[in-house]
Amino acid sequence: MSFQALGLNSQLVDAVTELGFNTPTPVQQQAIPQVLEGHDIMAGAQTGTGKTAAFALPMLHRLLETENTDKKANAIRALVLTPTRELAQQVYDSVVSYSKNVPVKVAVAYGGTSMGLQVKVLKAGVDILIATPGRLLDHAFVGTVDLSRVECLVLDEADRMLDMGFLVDIKRIMKRMPAQRQTLFFSATFSKQVKTLAYAILNEPKLIEVTPANSAADSVEQIVYPVDKHRKRELLSHLIGARNWHQVLIFTKTKQGSDALAKELSLDGIKAVSINGDKSQGARQRALSEFKDGKVRALVATDVAARGLDIEQLGFVVNYDMPFKAEDYVHRIGRTGRAGLTGRAISLMSHDEEWALRAIEELLDNRLPQEWLEGYEPDPTLAPVDNRRSSILEKRRAKAKSKIHKNRGRRLR
Structure with a gap:
């Protein structure tokens, strides 16, 4: 047609x-x-x-x-x-x-x-x-x-x-x-x-x-690397450097996080710029132009950039922080694998982000492949976030109950 x-x-x-x-x-x-x-x-x-x-x-x-x-x-x-x-x-x-x-x-x-x-x-x-x-x-x-x-x-x-x-x-x-x-x-x-x-x-x-609702393109290869939170930047620099990646779009949750990560990557020898809602429109456009022109190797962005970035032949999208909303995962990785081309979506997942992966897999109705990289295996002794949250909630409830009982005792006296 x-x-x-x-x-x-x-x-x-x-x-x-x-x-x-x-x-x-x-x-x-x-x-x-x-x-x-x-x-x-x-x-x-x-x-x-x-x-x-x-x-x-x-x-x-x-x-x-x-x-x-x-x-x-x-x-x-x-x-x-x-x-x-x-x-x-x-x-x-x-x-x-x-x-x-x-x-x-x-x-x-x-x-x-x-x-x-x-x-x-x-x-x-x-x-x-x-x-x-x-x-x-x-x-x-x-x-x-x-x-x-x-x-x-x-x-x-x-x-x-x-x-x-x-x-x-x-x-x-x-x-x-x-x-x-x-x-x-x-x-x-x-x-x-x-x-x-x-x-x-x-x-x-x-x-x-034209495709199942809330689905990812078949042209995008997806993989999840479990890693301890404090080693994410180290692993990201290793992947970009050792595998010679160019034009890598990286997503973080916060504006401050995007600025900090761009600086850390630059210290590792990987030229990077950040783009977020705190930047002026001129600064955002300059950063995007430098990235498109290949003058910088990595663009670190918040979800403000998940909609509207159209970069020809973008090969790599990295979820440095897992998205808070599962739907944002679809939009993030949709920046690659466009117009019939192939792309890769890499997610760096720490223990406290496992809930986000479950939400994404539920939305996509599909399990995402996971792989432990040698030298960057997560520490199995770290408690999953659910257990830590339960413990914190239990302590808060006990403290609240204790306060209620004390107040009741005062009123009775």
Whole structure:
């Protein structure tokens, strides 16, 4: 099947052909016809399978087919909401490349960059706006963007937006939009909370799942290395150095942890940079550019970067810290093995993270292979986290009971 066979505008087909895309991916084959027919959809597919084109191409087609009768300069016709700046920029770049042959104006708005420059662009007139919820509301409050004429709304990675606390912002945005519109949900995972929100705002949506929900791509080889927590950095440096890994994306749980690990890797002779929510947008973009260009060997990131990083031929993703939410594991390892290429996902698991592995395996409905590396075997005398937690809880309960009894005794006296 070709993009032309899906019924897309010939100029859009020419654009994707010039980009080297000739055959639609499964999610594109299923979603594009449904969007062209005007249906609301809820589509789930693994990262790297072409979700952006699956909503952007038919959205552009419909805008071209419908004459814009609204002459208000700040009234946009289509809105794409994303949870992170990186994903907003990635979607923007893709939509611009798809629309280069057609008279459609595209803009992006997110925090960490000049509000003034964005205001200037929006006042000049925009058809499609890609934005993060917070910055979009900033523009809506000051009147630089009008959402009352939106014909199509896309929520990209809706589950992550809910995880990041954007539900209230999303509801505020919805109130400013017309009830009669097309709404599209796209994500690699769908939690119960997301499905509840989706069915509350979608109109008889078409459900599209090209792969089992919450699954990892077959192109990604996964392995878990049990190791004591204090030896994780040592093992990571050994793996990168001894196996000559390049372009390694490493995930940590905290911002401070990402900065500290990047410094420690650099001391080990492995050039590394970090990217997290505390960094300015300029610093984040510089770090990402250096990583993509091969100037640094490792990029250490928090989950803020799990959605929106599109790095060609990224070979390795390392979970230095196991993710708190099992769904984030799917998004993390989805940064590799993209566009038909193969990749490796390595998880360094300490005793106190065994619960996270169980949650991931339950989500994937699959056991992940484990391997002890010689010289880095975990100390079997360390108590599992569950036992330690039980012991701590028992001590706390005993202390609380003792306090209650003492207070009762005082009252009786």
